[in-house]
Amino acid sequence: MTLKEKSDLIKQQCHQLGFDLCGIVPAEELREEKKFLQWWLSQGYHGEMKYMERNLDKRTNPALLVPNARSIIIGLINYFPATKLKLKHYKISKYAWGQDYHFVVKKRLWALLKFINENIQTANGRAFSDSAPVLEQALAVRAGLGWIGKNSLLITKKGSYFFIGELIVDIELAYDTPFIKNFCGSCTACIQACPTQAIIKPKVVDARKCISYLTIEKRGDFDQPVNLHGRVFGCDICQDVCPWNKKAIPTKIPEFTPKKQLEDLTDEKLEKLTKQEFKQIFKKTPVERTGYKGLMRNIKAQQFYPLNGQQQDD
Template identity: 50%
Template sequence: MDNKRHYTDLIKSEAKRLGFLSCGISKAEFLEEEAPRLEKWLEQNRHGEMRYMENYFDKRLDPTKLVPGSKSVISLLFNYYPHEFQNKDSYKISKYAYGRDYHFVVKDKLKQLLSGLQEEIGEFHGRAFVDSAPVLDKAWAAKSGLGWIGKNSNLLTKQTGSFYFIAELIVDLELEYDTPVTDHCGSCTACIDACPTNAIYEPYKVDGSKCISYFTIELKDELPDSYKNSFDDWMFGCDVCQDVCPWNRFSKPHNEPLFNPHPSLLEYEKSDWEEITRETFNEIFRKSAVKRTKYEGLKRNIAFLKH
């Protein structure tokens, strides 16, 4: 068996052993189709206050500039679909933030994968990425056949929907490459029709500066009055375009104990959130992605929903 095939099989079986949903591999090269799309999106200011999206334009599109000498991008999916959900009479938090911050959980799995492979294969250079560097993760996952980019701009997979994190290992190994899958959105417009702020302005195009996730997490200023009563009770993030997607009927609960939420997160009603203290915030969200918005940010979001 040649090395490429052997290494590829080894990577995929190790990824499965560590609990990743799936693993696909593509050649590390310039993302030709993405370049004009990203440029136009930035020119139209669809990123709002997310100025970091303007940085490292070349590195975003070419992994060989990000990781010199790289030959392959290994894309991985990690499930976060919860077992239990928040109280129906509650302000809502995006499902990905129910448990421990995914940056740490998935990065830890990636490091285990990388060191395990280096033990088996010998010395090779690689870097792990979990939504933390200028990597167009959805584009790489689609290129490596893990799903297609849906009309809500999320990666969708027939068997599992879209409630998963995407991560990458960019390595200097020559491997066998997967091929993209076809688009299965068809004539469905469920996500476009359901978006509370009309952020999906055309099929496959999302205005990041109009997304509830952007307002409740990224925006540091006051929330705009023009969006009063259109946040659908989301106090951190938003899952509407995923919740209505027919492919998410196939979502199955994750097997990662670290993603299990603090009991209060499931029990709290609106009145509990309205009275939340800094101490309680720190206890419930001690190691959660919700810490990104900080106590003041969450209080601002709740006050906006309340009035």
């Protein structure tokens, strides 16, 4: 089999496993992106996410994560939900409605490694999806799967509601090339819509101002009243306004279908949620990351900023 034939077969299998887009890059150091990351950290934009400071070498050189790494297979999975939640005032971001993507994506990447070993050649590797220090968006850009939008997310021609996962392997393959063009053009919809001005300039997010960070990553009480604009876990505003998401199609991944209890959750019920109910509704979803205490903190924070009817998205 030629390298091209191997790569084609892998991509075909990626689609079979539920990935919508797949690309392959050599396992090389991400030099330019490293400089940008170092600058971003030096500005303190990562806030309390100390893990972003650690393992800088691994984060910018994925080859350090797997012995004799040669190639990285990057897979994108659409999570745009087919349904809507009953919640009106409070918003839980779409990526958290189904089962935790770390497991859903990695499960499929491990299956891909098994396929490679059974059908192509012996290969060792490791699968990741936001589960190790890897600059996942940079890899996806290098693989030609999309570009970095002004909201700092990876945008594809099918939108941005995609998780990124990668399989680092010790075999050589045929490689893809990055997009030359950034298709944001003169659009600035995300920058204008961000209610906290967290996108301080195109492609640069100050996490400390970002509602996603405040509702998920920030530990303990808020130092001062903070307007979360109805968001109690994550934030989708800068994606909802993106023209590339206007034609987002619903996910085909069964694990991303929200539980009935989550679909039926109302604002009133959420405000009075017990720890027991939290466990039933959010078990194995990304919301577990913030825990019961964190979610209730986010709900209580809204009392300083009364919500009047429908929020910005849907």
